[in-house]
Structures are given as structure tokens and as C-alpha cells.
Amino acid sequence: MESTIERHTIAVLVDNEPGVLARVIGLFSGRGYNIESLTVAEVDPQDSRSRITVVTTGTPMVIEQIKAQLDRLVPVHRVSDLTMQGPHVERELALVKVVSSGDKRVEALRIADIFRASVVDSTIDSFVFEMTGKTDKLNAFVKLMEPLGLVDISRTGVVAIARGKEGM
Numbered sequence: 001m002e003s004t005i006e007r008h009t010i011a012v013l014v015d016n017e018p019g020v021l022a023r024v025i026g027l028f029s030g031r032g033y034n035i036e037s038l039t040v041a042e043v044d045p046q047d048s049r050s051r052i053t054v055v056t057t058g059t060p061m062v063i064e065q066i067k068a069q070l071d072r073l074v075p076v077h078r079v080s081d082l083t084m085q086g087p088h089v090e091r092e093l094a095l096v097k098v099v100s101s102g103d104k105r106v107e108a109l110r111i112a113d114i115f116r117a118s119v120v121d122s123t124i125d126s127f128v129f130e131m132t133g134k135t136d137k138l139n140a141f142v143k144l145m146e147p148l149g150l151v152d153i154s155r156t157g158v159v160a161i162a163r164g165k166e167g168m
Helices: 020-031 060-072 102-114 135-148
Strands: 006-015 034-044 049-058 076-081 088-099 118-122 126-133 150-155 159-162
Touching: 006 020, 006 060, 006 159, 020 034, 020 049, 020 060, 049 060, 060 076, 088 135, 102 118, 102 126, 102 135, 126 135, 135 150
Parallel strands: none
Antiparallel strands: 006 049, 006 076, 034 049, 088 126, 088 150, 088 159, 118 126
């Protein structure tokens, strides 16, 4: 009996010290777990804590193993499976460079307006669009820009936070 593959967003509160990210990544790579997205930033300078947000996929059993193993790492203070906790907000930022002229240039601007992307750089033959949203929205925007002269993309990866009054 095969279990279905699920996508989970996991937030990990850790000490902000050298080597912590490498240990977290090592846990995934050493066991063959896939990371679809990874972001990390200091969230509490006073207590020197960082938040790592990992989007991963696996069977329910694999997801439980990942969470249990993360929880056992020494610099980890808390592991939250935002997918299992319920409603949460996920966002990603993308910078998308499009090189075009004429009608394609006009069409790129029109689509960017529909997607609420901002022009953050413009030259005579190129635009750099900035867009924030769910991963699916960014993917749709990128796909529409491909025939219009897409030449480069830079993405942040998913950041996420639980809804409601409880903090991490």
C-alpha cells in the first residue's frame, strides 16, 4: 500500500550561530529528503534566534520523521508544521527580468499590471519586475513571461507564518 506524497511547510526556530543551517540541511541530505524551498533569517536579535522555513515533500511517515529528527537537533527550540497546524500565510518574492521590444514589451507590462508586479528597473530594452505572492502565482507569471523575453529569475523561497494570535 503506497502512501501519498504530501507537501509540508515547516518552521524551525533555532539559535543563530555558525553551522546550524548546515546541520539542518545535513539532516535532509543525509536521509535523502527533498527540500523544495529554504529560507532563513534572524527573527530575534536579543535572544539571537533565527527562523528556518523549509518546504518539503514526502509521505506522512517521512514528514513525521523529519519533524522528529529536527526536534532532536541541539540548537532547535521549536519545530512547527504549519501545514498540519491549519491556516497559515505563505509568500515568496521573485525578481523577473524580461528583455523585449515593441508589442512584446507592451504585453509584458500589461501582464505585470494584472499580476500586480512592480517595475523595479527599466532600460530601453528590458524590465525587472518584482512580485510577491503564493508560489503558484509566481509560477504562472513566469510562464507567461517566457514567450515575451524572459532571461533571468531570482526567487527568495517560501516564507510562512501561522494565522491567529499564537506566535512561534
